[in-house]
Amino acid sequence: MVPEHDEPILKHLKDIKVKFSDAGQPMSFVLEFHFEPNEYFTNEVLTKTYRMRSEPDDSGPFSFDGPEIMGCTGCQIDWKKGKNVTLKMIKKKQKHKGRGTVRTVTKTVSNDSFFNFFAPPEVPESGDLDDDSEAILAADFEIGHFLRERIIPRSVLYFTGEAVEDDDDDYDEEGDEADEIIDFLAMLALHCCVALSPVVASVGYSLVAVYGLLTAVDSLAVEHRL
Known part of the structure; x- marks a missing residue:
C-alpha cells in the first residue's frame, strides 16, 4: 500500500522513461521519473541507474547465464524545508539511572x-551484504528489469490491451518476491494513470508506459494472488 504521505507527491509524477548508457556500458540503463513542479522537492527528474554485466567473469565463464544487474545508484532528492517524507521525528522518554528523572528526547529516524527507492543500499567492495540489504536489492533489480524489458518497450500494447494476455501466459507463481514487485508497480500505476486516457493520443511514447504499469499490474495480480 502507498504510504499516505506519499500520495500527494506521486500525483505530480507525469512520465517514466528509460535511457541506455554509452557504448562502454551497452547493457546499463537509467530510469527517469519526471515530476511536475511541486511543493515537496526542486528536482524535475529523479533517476535510478542500473549497472549490468553483459560478459562472463574470467574466474567462472561457464556460470554466466546472460546479462545481469550488478548494482544500482539513486540520486539526491532536494527536499524543500519540512517536506522530506523519507524521515520522521519521534519522541522517546528516557529515565536517568541515578536521579530517576524522566526526560523526552526527539530523534529523526527513517x-x-x-x-527510498532512490537511495538503495550501497554494495561494499567486498560484496558482502546483510540479509535485509540483499532482499532490498533483489527486489530493486527485479523492478528495474521489469520496467526496462516489459513495460516501457511494450507500453502501447499494454494500453491497447494486446500485451495483457501474453503476460498471463509468461508468469508463473513466484511467491513473496512477485508480491513485492506487484505492490511496487501498483503503487506507481495508481498515482500516474488518473485521466490519462483522454490525452493519450497527444502525448509521447514513454508516457503511455505509465498507463501500461496499471494494466500490467492487473494482469500480474490475477496470476499471482487469486
Whole structure:
C-alpha cells in the first residue's frame, strides 16, 4: 500500500522513461521519473541507474547465464524545508539511572516511503551484504528489469490491451518476491494513470508506459494472488 504521505507527491509524477548508457556500458540503463513542479522537492527528474554485466567473469565463464544487474545508484532528492517524507521525528522518554528523572528526547529516524527507492543500499567492495540489504536489492533489480524489458518497450500494447494476455501466459507463481514487485508497480500505476486516457493520443511514447504499469499490474495480480 502507498504510504499516505506519499500520495500527494506521486500525483505530480507525469512520465517514466528509460535511457541506455554509452557504448562502454551497452547493457546499463537509467530510469527517469519526471515530476511536475511541486511543493515537496526542486528536482524535475529523479533517476535510478542500473549497472549490468553483459560478459562472463574470467574466474567462472561457464556460470554466466546472460546479462545481469550488478548494482544500482539513486540520486539526491532536494527536499524543500519540512517536506522530506523519507524521515520522521519521534519522541522517546528516557529515565536517568541515578536521579530517576524522566526526560523526552526527539530523534529523526527513517520513514517508510516510495522515495527510498532512490537511495538503495550501497554494495561494499567486498560484496558482502546483510540479509535485509540483499532482499532490498533483489527486489530493486527485479523492478528495474521489469520496467526496462516489459513495460516501457511494450507500453502501447499494454494500453491497447494486446500485451495483457501474453503476460498471463509468461508468469508463473513466484511467491513473496512477485508480491513485492506487484505492490511496487501498483503503487506507481495508481498515482500516474488518473485521466490519462483522454490525452493519450497527444502525448509521447514513454508516457503511455505509465498507463501500461496499471494494466500490467492487473494482469500480474490475477496470476499471482487469486
